[in-house]
Amino acid sequence: MLAAYAARTDAENPLSALEVGEIEPGETPADWVTVRMRASSLNHHDIWSLRGVGLPADRLPMILGCDGVGETEDGRIVVLHAVIPSAGWTGDETLDPKRSLLSERYPGTLAEQVRVPAGNLVALPEGMPIEHAACVSTSWLTAFRMLFVQSGVRPGDTVLVQGAGGGVATAAVQLGSAAGLRMFVTSRDEARGAKAVELGAEAAFASGERLPQRVDAVLETVGAATWSHSVKSLKPGGTIVIAGATSGDAPPAELTRIFFQQMRVQGSTMGTRTELQQLLSFMASRRIEPVIDSVRPLSQARDAFERMESGEVFGKLVLTV
Incomplete structure (x- = not known):
């Protein structure tokens, strides 16, 4: 074949x-x-x-x-x-x-x-x-689990997605905005950031740029290049969900900031068959393409x-x- x-x-x-x-x-x-x-x-x-x-x-x-x-x-x-x-x-x-x-x-x-x-x-x-x-079975399912299973966010909360343009990041923007979340993105490419805004992100920022406010959760798939920015962008008590480290996995840990501000660091990998069913139903009902x-x-x-x-x-x- x-x-x-x-x-x-x-x-x-x-x-x-x-x-x-x-x-x-x-x-x-x-x-x-x-x-x-x-x-x-x-x-x-x-x-x-x-x-x-x-x-x-x-x-x-x-x-x-x-x-x-x-x-x-x-x-x-x-x-x-x-x-x-x-x-x-x-x-x-x-x-x-x-x-x-x-x-x-x-x-x-x-x-x-x-x-x-x-x-x-x-x-x-x-x-x-x-x-x-x-x-949907890989990047979209990964984004769905990060957002709706691991992050603990609710409609109206603000989520930062590091690295606009990647498969998981693009899916997260579309899913999050459809669920009533305020989605921020970062990108090294201004055009990719603009596309993310067209897909539903509230705002796009340059990589490492200071945000106008701290966020309730960060979706992190980049790793070493963005880790410090992710920690500094998070509210006390917020959650960083990690599903990848494309730029490397040995950044400074920022442990003092994490424990003092009681942040949560949550790993996430793919998703279950049940979550795939939920993802497909959500996409169909909200007409997400x-x-x-x-x-x-x-x-x-x-x-x-x-x-x-x-x-x-x-x-x-x-x-x-």
């Missing part, structure tokens, strides 16, 4: 490890179900996989992709939940120490078909375009990867089958 996959890994030149072509599906447990893919989207996780992060040589070749929408053998259109718990795990699958994502241990969604546990399928809401639903940078057929996956690596993307890169 046609797929985009890591044929090898290359830490310095990840796209040299990418192949788009025919490949035999990888092995999966016998009780999993087959889904014929209709659309999928790229995440930076795919680039990290091509670099070899979380993808050892003994799992190659590996079909990439975490997000996607497809059709089951009985004709249902479903959204795929990418978090795969270990056998026998019950409860919040994001807390399973042996969990994985599609494309880490088992083949991913950038293919004509994929096999997943039956419990990882969520019905596509009526009227939601498949291209929109294909965007993910920002899509471009849509291409799966056969042109390399073009999409090149655009992602260029850093010029604003929104999701969608591939259709």
Whole structure:
């Protein structure tokens, strides 16, 4: 079948490890179900996989992709939940120490078909375009959990999102503004900040710029480059929710400020299947449409990867089958 996959890994030149072509599906447990893919989207996780992060040589070749929408053998259109718990795990699958994502241990969604546990399928809401639903299972679900599960904010509260333009940041702005939150963003790129305001942010600021007021929560995915600003921008008793550290993970800890002002630092990873259902329902009811940078057929996956690596993307890169 046609797929985009890591044929090898290359830490310095990840796209040299990418192949788009025919490949035999990888092995999966016998009780999993087959889904014929209709659309999928790229995440930076795919680039990290091509670099070899979380993808050892003994799992190659590996079909990439975490997000996607497809059709089951009985004709249902479903959204795929990418978090795969270990056998026998019950409860919040994001807390399973042996969990994985599609494309880490088992083949991913950038293919004509994929096999997943039956419990990882969520019905596509009526009227939601498949291209929109294909965007949500990773970055949108991460943003949803950060905002509505981990941060403790309520409508009317103010939230700072570090790094406007990234997939999680863009989703957080759209979700937060739709829920009645006052969303601030920072960006090194003035144009990206302006786009975030168009999507619902109340204001955009330069990276490190002092805010007009302290915020109730900060959504942090950047790490070392923005950590001190995140701590200084937070109200006493507020919460910093961390779901990534793209600029590094060893900033000064600011421990004195954190304990003295009784701030909370909360980690967050992906989301549960139940939260994916809630996210889809919320998006459908509020008619929230993910920002899509471009849509291409799966056969042109390399073009999409090149655009992602260029850093010029604003929104999701969608591939259709």
